[in-house]
Structure formats: C-alpha cells, structure tokens
Amino acid sequence: MQVNKKRLEENLHRTGDIGRTPEGGYTRPGFSPEYKQAVRALKSMMEEAGLTVTEDRIGNVIGRREGRYPEAPVIMTGSHLDTVVNGGLFDGNLGIIAALETVHMMNDGQVETDHPIEVVAFNAEEGSEMGGTFGSRVMTGRQDLNEKGLEEKLAHYQLSVEDIKSSVRDMSHVKAFVELHIEQGAYLASEGYDIGVVDGIVGITRYQVRVSGESNHAGTTPMKLRKDPVTAAAAIIKMIHEKALEYGHPFVATVGNIEVQPGMYNVIPSEVTLYLEMRDLEQARVEQFAKELEISAKRELSEVRVMFELQVNKPSKMLSKSVMKAIEKACIQEDGISSVVMSSGAGHDSKELIYKVPTGMIFVPSVGGISHSPKEYTTAEQIEKGVRILYRTLLCLDRQTEENEV
Numbered sequence: 001m002q003v004n005k006k007r008l009e010e011n012l013h014r015t016g017d018i019g020r021t022p023e024g025g026y027t028r029p030g031f032s033p034e035y036k037q038a039v040r041a042l043k044s045m046m047e048e049a050g051l052t053v054t055e056d057r058i059g060n061v062i063g064r065r066e067g068r069y070p071e072a073p074v075i076m077t078g079s080h081l082d083t084v085v086n087g088g089l090f091d092g093n094l095g096i097i098a099a100l101e102t103v104h105m106m107n108d109g110q111v112e113t114d115h116p117i118e119v120v121a122f123n124a125e126e127g128s129e130m131g132g133t134f135g136s137r138v139m140t141g142r143q144d145l146n147e148k149g150l151e152e153k154l155a156h157y158q159l160s161v162e163d164i165k166s167s168v169r170d171m172s173h174v175k176a177f178v179e180l181h182i183e184q185g186a187y188l189a190s191e192g193y194d195i196g197v198v199d200g201i202v203g204i205t206r207y208q209v210r211v212s213g214e215s216n217h218a219g220t221t222p223m224k225l226r227k228d229p230v231t232a233a234a235a236i237i238k239m240i241h242e243k244a245l246e247y248g249h250p251f252v253a254t255v256g257n258i259e260v261q262p263g264m265y266n267v268i269p270s271e272v273t274l275y276l277e278m279r280d281l282e283q284a285r286v287e288q289f290a291k292e293l294e295i296s297a298k299r300e301l302s303e304v305r306v307m308f309e310l311q312v313n314k315p316s317k318m319l320s321k322s323v324m325k326a327i328e329k330a331c332i333q334e335d336g337i338s339s340v341v342m343s344s345g346a347g348h349d350s351k352e353l354i355y356k357v358p359t360g361m362i363f364v365p366s367v368g369g370i371s372h373s374p375k376e377y378t379t380a381e382q383i384e385k386g387v388r389i390l391y392r393t394l395l396c397l398d399r400q401t402e403e404n405e406v
C-alpha cells in the first residue's frame with residue numbers, strides 16, 4: 001500500500017487551482033462558475049479512478065467504487081469543494097483529493113472491500129446566502145423546507161425546493177463517513193503531532209451585548225459625572241478575556257465587532273453593542289460563561305444598563321466513538337505516525353453527517369495554524385501521513401461490525 005505522492009500533488013492542484021486570485025489565493029464559492037468548473041474537473045478525475053460519478057441537483061458530487069456486496073451500506077469519505085473568498089488550496093479540497101487517492105491506492109493494490117466506497121464533494125460548506133454546510137445539510141435531509149425566504153434564496157441559484165427534496169439521500173444506507181481536513185489551528189503543529197483524531201466539533205453561541213449609558217457633551221461633562229458605555233464596554237471585554245482564559249482550552253470567546261452610537265469625537269456615546277461569540281465542546285459551560293459574565297457586568301458596572309441578547313445557539317456535537325477507534329487503530333498500525341485526540345474549533349460538513357451517520361474526522365497540521373488565507377499550508381509529508389491514515393481507517397471500517405468493534 002503506497003501513496004502516490006506525485007499523483008496526489010497533481011490532483012490537489014487540478015481542482016484546487018480553479019479560482020486562482022491575483023493575491024495567490026483561491027476564490028471558488030458554492031454555485032459559482034469556478035465551483036462548477038471544479039466539479040467538471042473532479043468528475044473526470046473520479047472517472048479516471050474508475051468511479052461511477054453522479055451529481056445531485058444542488059451540486060454535490062459523488063464517485064462510487066463498488067464493493068464485494070453491492071447491497072452493503074456505503075462507507076463515505078470526502079469534504080467540500082468550495083472555498084471562502086481568497087482562501088487556500090487545502091481547506092476542503094484536500095479531504096476530497098485524499099479520499100480519491102485512497103481509491104487509487106485500492107485500485108493499485110487490487111483491494112476489494114466488502115462495502116462500496118464513495119468519495120463525496122459537498123457544495124457550499126463555507127458561509128453563503130444559504131448558510132454554512134448547505135450541501136451536506138441538504139443531503140442528510142436536515143435543510144428546513146419551511147425556512148423563511150428559502151424559495152427566493154434558492155431562485156438566486158436557479159434552484160427550487162424540488163431540487164432540495166430530490167437531493168436528500170437515505171442515510172440509513174451509509175455505514176460511516178470520514179472526513180480528512182486541515183486543522184485550521186496551530187495545535188498539532190505546535191505540539192508536534194501528525195494526526196488529530198477529532199472527538200467533537202464545538203458549538204457556536206453568539207450574543208449581542210448592549211451597553212446603554214447617557215449621551216452628553218464631550219467638552220462640558222466632568223469625568224466623574226459620566227455614564228459612559230464605552231468605558232463600561234472596555235471593562236466587559238477585559239472580563240471576557242480573563243474569564244475565557246480561566247475556562248481553558250478548548251473554550252474560546254471573541255468580541256468580533258464593536259458598534260458605538262452615535263460614534264463622534266465630541267459626544268459621549270449613548271450605546272455600545274459588542275458582538276460576542278463563544279465556542280466550546282460543552283454547551284453547559286458556554287451557558288455558564290454567559291450567565292456569570294452577565295451577572296458580573298451588571299453588578300460591577302452599575303452606572304450603565306447591560307443587556308444580553310442571544311443571536312445564535314448552535315450546539316456542539318460529539319463524533320462517533322467507533323469511527324474514532326478505527327482512526328486510532330490506523331494510527332497505531334502505521335509506524336512513525338503520532339496522533340492525539342482533539343476537538344474541532346471550526347464547523348465542518350461532518351457536523352451535519354453525524355446527525356444521521358457514524359462520523360469521524362482526521363486532522364492534519366496547518367503550518368502556523370493559518371487557514372482561510374492564501375498562506376494556508378500543509379507539508380507534502382504531513383498530507384502523505386494523513387492519506388495513509390485515511391486509507392487504513394476506511395479498510396478498518398470496512399471490516400468493522402458491531403460485534404467486532406475494533
């Protein structure tokens with residue numbers, strides 16, 4: 001069993017180079033002409049690998065390699081083919097090309113699996129008008145057909161609700177899903193691990209924190225008499241940072257935006273809005289953090305009024321223990337590959353799949369922890385290790401039954 005590094009590298013560019021920007025990045029948003037061009041390239045690459053290729057009506061592509069038992073449930077592997085604006089070569093694309101390479105390796109070694117293997121490329125995982133993880137959300141039947149304005153939004157892409165319905169798949173015929181992805185953080189690279197075995201994907205909770213004070217003349221109001229919401233907001237930001245450090249890894253909290261009203265040199269502002277986002281694997285901790293913060297802010301900043309308004313609450317999701325075991329077993333079988341169990345701080349298609357299918361993720365290191373940037377990079381050596389682990393994991397899942405849990 002050998003990874004063909006040259007083939008892997010070439011294939012990574014055949015899809016990945018589509019949508020190249022002058023800044024050296026890649027812009028290939030879901031539904032775009034560049035996305036469709038990449039779909040065409042991928043389809044011919046899948047055909048070259050001997051796969052039977054289908055595309056659903058919303059732009060997900062599937063390449064199937066039959067197993068010994070055509071009726072057996074499918075083992076699925078892949079990731080997303082779209083990118084953010086001016087993103088990197090590896091985010092999403094690597095998971096598809098790595099999956100394709102494992103099929104080539106099976107072909108090279110004339111390996112016959114019991115279960116069919118499917119390589120899947122999802123459309124519009126990155127945020128778009130349709131929201132994140134669109135392709136996988138539709139395929140798993142998790143798209144809310146009553147979502148407000150759905151028909152109008154779909155019409156922008158020449159799609160209808162019928163297209164959504166016809167793209168839903170019966171996931172009970174899928175045995176497992178495995179996604180190889182770049183970490184997009186610096187943990188693996190800084191700790192010196194080759195592979196991250198992902199145990200869960202953090203939740204995302206967003207609040208608008210509104211701090212109301214008293215607007216007044218900036219020249220004539222003495223410092224002592226002010227009810228300044230900016231000063232109070234600064235104290236809240238400091239509390240957020242200190243408390244998040246106390247909560248420890250993987251908990252993170254970010255104030256991503258600050259709006260000040262009316263926002264002028266010569267007026268003490270009336271109101272400040274902080275855009276607060278928190279992520280953790282345990283939703284209860286996020287809720288506790290928000291509650292403690294609200295209590296402290298209200299108690300310590302009595303000169304202003306503080307209001308917390310929940311905007312988004314997407315819970316965390318644990319991945320499949322049995323798929324994790326298969327990945328861990330693969331890491332033990334492969335000499336010289338170090339691995340660690342870790343959580344994902346970013347959302348992924350896997351977070352949709354896990355609702356319907358035993359799902360696991362394999363992380364490979366991101367140099368410098370950089371992603372969503374032209375500077376995104378993973379070394380060829382680390383990619384090769386990742387593909388070896390993916391290959392072994394697929395074979396392991398192929399043999400895994402409930403009785404002989406690996």
Ligand SMILES: [Zn+2]
Binds near residue numbers: 348
């Ligand atoms: Zn991604």
